[in-house]
Amino acid sequence: MRHALIFAAGLGERMRPLTDHTPKPLLRVGGKPLIAWHLEKLAAAGVNYVVINTSHLAEQFPEALGDGSRWGLRIRYAYEGPIPLETGGGMLNALPLLGSEPFLVVSGDVWCDADFDRLPAEPRGLAHLLLTDNPAHHPGGDFRLDATGQVHGDGEPRLTYSGIGVFRRELLDDWAGAVGAAAGADAKPPRFRLRPLLVKAMARGQIDGTHHRGAWTDVGTPERLAELEDGLRG
Numbered sequence: 001m002r003h004a005l006i007f008a009a010g011l012g013e014r015m016r017p018l019t020d021h022t023p024k025p026l027l028r029v030g031g032k033p034l035i036a037w038h039l040e041k042l043a044a045a046g047v048n049y050v051v052i053n054t055s056h057l058a059e060q061f062p063e064a065l066g067d068g069s070r071w072g073l074r075i076r077y078a079y080e081g082p083i084p085l086e087t088g089g090g091m092l093n094a095l096p097l098l099g100s101e102p103f104l105v106v107s108g109d110v111w112c113d114a115d116f117d118r119l120p121a122e123p124r125g126l127a128h129l130l131l132t133d134n135p136a137h138h139p140g141g142d143f144r145l146d147a148t149g150q151v152h153g154d155g156e157p158r159l160t161y162s163g164i165g166v167f168r169r170e171l172l173d174d175w176a177g178a179v180g181a182a183a184g185a186d187a188k189p190p191r192f193r194l195r196p197l198l199v200k201a202m203a204r205g206q207i208d209g210t211h212h213r214g215a216w217t218d219v220g221t222p223e224r225l226a227e228l229e230d231g232l233r234g
Contacts, residue, residue, distance in 0.1 A: 003098050004047045005091065006038055007163070008108035009055035009084040014221050023057045025108030026064055027225060030232035033064060034219060036071075038106045043071045045116035047104060051076050051097045055084040080189075087194035088179065092172050100169065107163025111228055113215040119166050125206030126171040127198065131159035132216040137224075143202070143209070151209040153199040162216055165209070171197055 012019030018027060025035035035052075042050060050073050054061050058079050068075030078094040085093055091105070102122045112132075120128050129151055134141040141158030143151050175192065176185065178200045184191030201207050217228045 002046065002048050003101065004042050004050045004104040004106065005094050005098060006035060006050060006052045006106050006108045007087060007090055008035060008061065009053045009058075009080050009090055010109060011056045011084060012109070015219075015225070018222055018225070019056070021057070023054075023060055024219070026060055027219070029111065029219070029225060029229050034111060035065070035108050037111060038108065039065070039068070039071045039073060041114075041116045042104065042106070043073055045104070045119075047073070047116070049074045049076070051078050051094045052108070053078040053080055053085075053090045053094050055080045055082065083191070085189060085191045086184065088172070088175060088192040088197055089184070089190050091167070091194060092175060093189055095169055095172065098169065102166050102168050105163075105165050105167050109219050110163045111215075111217045111219060112162060112164060112212070114162075114164065114212050116164075119164075119210075121166075123166050123168060124208050126168050126201045127207050128166045129198075129207060129209035130162045130164040130212050131209050132162045132212045134158070134160045135216075135218060137218070137220070143198075145209055145211055149208045149210065150205060151202055151207045153202045159211060162212060163218070171201060174200075 008025040012024035015024050026033045054077055076097050080093055131145055138160055142161045144155040144158050145151055175197055178197045179185045179192040182192055219225050
């Protein structure tokens with residue numbers, strides 16, 4: 001697993017006014033941009049090539065991160081246009097840059113202390129998801145992890161998808177059938193969420209995962225960003 005994709009195209013609407021002039025992944029926490037924490041972990045895990053998808057204030061990413069050489073990485077940027085393509089559309093848009101092998105995916109607006117090199121180089125099925133305990137703002141969770149490591153779209157108890165995982169490009173082979181007539185699916189390029197594809201694959205037993213019991217933060221509001229900053233200082 002030598003390639004990675006970082007989702008960094010969101011508008012950051014809940015983070016305003018902080019994101020009026022700065023994309024959320026470039027907001028600083030612990031003395032560096034949020035996305036830099038991911039780049040350091042990716043390099044430490046042996047990844048050498050990273051695709052960053054961009055939309056909102058896209059020009060700031062190459063200005064801040066350059067070509068990735070300071071981390072020993074090669075960075076490519078996949079611009080989605082002025083309207084973000086959501087997670088599924090963003091991954092589909094980035095596939096031509098990612099090669100044929102499984103790739104690590106990281107949401108640019110989370111912070112996590114997980115070691116990326118502990119993730120499998122290849123998932124058993126179509127994807128391996130890192131799941132975490134449900135935060136206060138998302139108490140219902142997303143998916144169920146059973147004792148064998150399989151992930152299910154139904155049942156209890158549920159854990160929260162961390163935004164980190166290892167994916168095969170084949171997950172998107174039938175993306176149109178999975179999302180159906182969802183708004184944006186017929187746009188050029190298509191705009192759709194990844195969740196329907198995951199749920200469909202879960203029903204076929206093709207998604208597995210692990211439970212990360214360490215620290216994880218969805219940096220979705222200024223308050224959570226401030227809490228993370230306080231925690232890193234402490």
